[in-house]
């Protein structure tokens with residue numbers, strides 16, 4: 268019994284503590300000052316975008332939105348460890364990674380508003396649109412990564428889900444297939460403690476989510492998900508291993524979402540205490556990293572203000588572009604169904620084209 | 626009598642049955658503490674305890690598998706699939722297992738399971754939330770598929786479903802959850818599971834609909850009467866598996882023309898089955914072909930054009946005109 272529990276112990280990794288002090292110098296990633304500043308810029312940008320998206324949702328100017336605030340370090344840190352041609356299979360909350368991997372901001376806005384053009388990922392951008400079906404992306408990741416392996420490409424596939432997602436059969440199938448085929452994949456679980464209202468203690472009797480890697484026979488790590496340096500470091504290592512042909516990794520990032528589950532009517536006061544929220548606010552990923560950079564003389568309030576201003580401008584420009592985009596039509600939807608439309612659908616296309624004129 | 630919305634009527638039906646029968650259990654994702662993402666189970670955990678109303682881990686196949694196990698042990702599980710688009714995850718446990726339980730044990734075990742789930746379009750939800758997938762279960766022998774169109778029916782049908790000894794898929798149209806109120810008795814009552822309801826009488830045209838389309842069809846029928854003085858008879862099916870063909874045939878024998886209005890895509894769904902049965906039972910009473918007013922055969926669209934995609938009363942009215950002209 269105890270040997271089993273011993274085997275299930277996974278390392279917990281932190282580089283910066285909550286005050287921004289380096290607690291694990293061996294884990295300190297080799298990043299230049301510019302790269303360190305870039306990480307902060309991205310987190311500030313995403314924080315501003317998140318706040319704006321929440322406002323826009325309330326005004327009815329956005330459609331579906333699952334707030335990212337609080338999880339910036341886990342999202343930005345892991346994406347920053349990737350190369351351009353690595354492939355991301357995201358969940359619905361993972362918009363920040365997609366934006367930094369090349370999904371244009373205005374297309375995300377269209378996607379949120381339910382416009383099909385938003386989903387047309389540009390050539391050369393290696394991402395899928397956010398997956399709604401929890402777990403589906405995990406099994407597909409094994410396949411994407413196997414394709415890279417079969418073609419002998421030095422690329423990896425990375426996927427994301429939440430703590431709730433680890434309960435799906437697809438989660439286990441995905442990490443097990445990836446292990447069985449030893450494919451170049453990285454599986455990230457952002458454990459933000461709640462699946463909508465359900466606390467992680469109700470999802471599983473397992474002490475950590477990372478230990479689920481043990482049963483799949485792959486390495487598993489639990490990371491302070493609000494520590495961007497730890498997230499970067501562990502993801503980079505996992506990506507390097509995968510690229511070198513050493514198989515997949517499971518990473519559990521401990522974090523917290525500040526906002527509601529989505530902007531479609533969720534009320535966190537029904538399931539979370541104010542104390543818990545305050546506790547996690549103290550661990551805000553931006554606060555800790557800002558402190559770290561300021562101590563090194565790499566960040567100033569003026570710089571932050573400038574980044575915020577740039578973010579606002581970029582978001583406004585993207586909104587304008589999205590607003591100006593022509594509306595969808597039912598015939599164009601029908602056209603998107605097949606390479607060659609069957610006769611039956613051609614007839615329906617005509618019928619609905621006629622209706623739109625009527 | 627109390628005025629209730631449909632989601633309140635559902636909540637009330639669960640409350641009444643949990644109170645009446647100790648073997649009734651209610652569970653699913655977010656149904657306990659949170660009371661369901663639509664609040665359909667609001668207050669039930671506080672009232673009946675965590676053993677009878679509870680949150681599950683996030684896994685639809687797990688939820689229905691758990692329910693099947695409980696059902697074969699004599700419980701009456703009412704399991705929620707948070708949105709019906711997620712039902713694919715539980716397809717084996719529903720279609721492969723629950724629907725076959727009685728058959729494969731030759732009646733030794735039964736499966737008095739109710740799968741409750743919100744479905745249907747018009748709410749600008751993200752992908753996979755709004756689909757009308759009832760057709761998949763119309764084609765599954767061993768299941769009942771019930772779809773209420775109003776608060777009174779929702780409560781009476783849900784109580785019947787819970788008391789029924791076979792598995793029932795109970796689909797609650799999201800658009801109807803809060804859009805209408807009606808008188809609903811506080812106490813228990815049942816509405817039979819396989820009896821359609823004539824909600825508007827008429828002698829010129831039979832209109833068959835279910836779920837939210839009942840209201841669209843009624844609106845179009847009023848317009849038809851106003852414009853042309855033609856009286857449509859509107860049938861609210863209530864159940865799409867089985868289909869109450871008797872009520873339909875009785876109407877068709879009177880009107881000689883029929884049209885089905887369906888929110889699901891056109892091909893191979895409930896409408897196709899209804900029309901096949903009309904052909905089998907009443908073809909010599911028809912003066913023209915039976916048509917379907919439906920969306921096209923595409924994936925349920927992204928939110929921006931769902932309102933154009935789902936039949937509205939103008940499109941339904943054009944369908945009426947066409948059926949009357951053939």
Ligand SMILES: Cc1ncc(C[n+]2csc(CCOP(=O)(O)OP(=O)(O)O)c2C)c(N)n1
Pocket residue numbers: 360399400401402428429430431432433457459461462463528654683685707711714
């Ligand atoms: C297959 C499936 N089941 C249920 C849902 C509904 N749903 C959306 S998010 C969610 C909770 C997910 O929690 P978690 O995996 O912890 O991720 P988080 O939202 O916290 O990032 C649920 C139940 C879904 N989208 N897909």
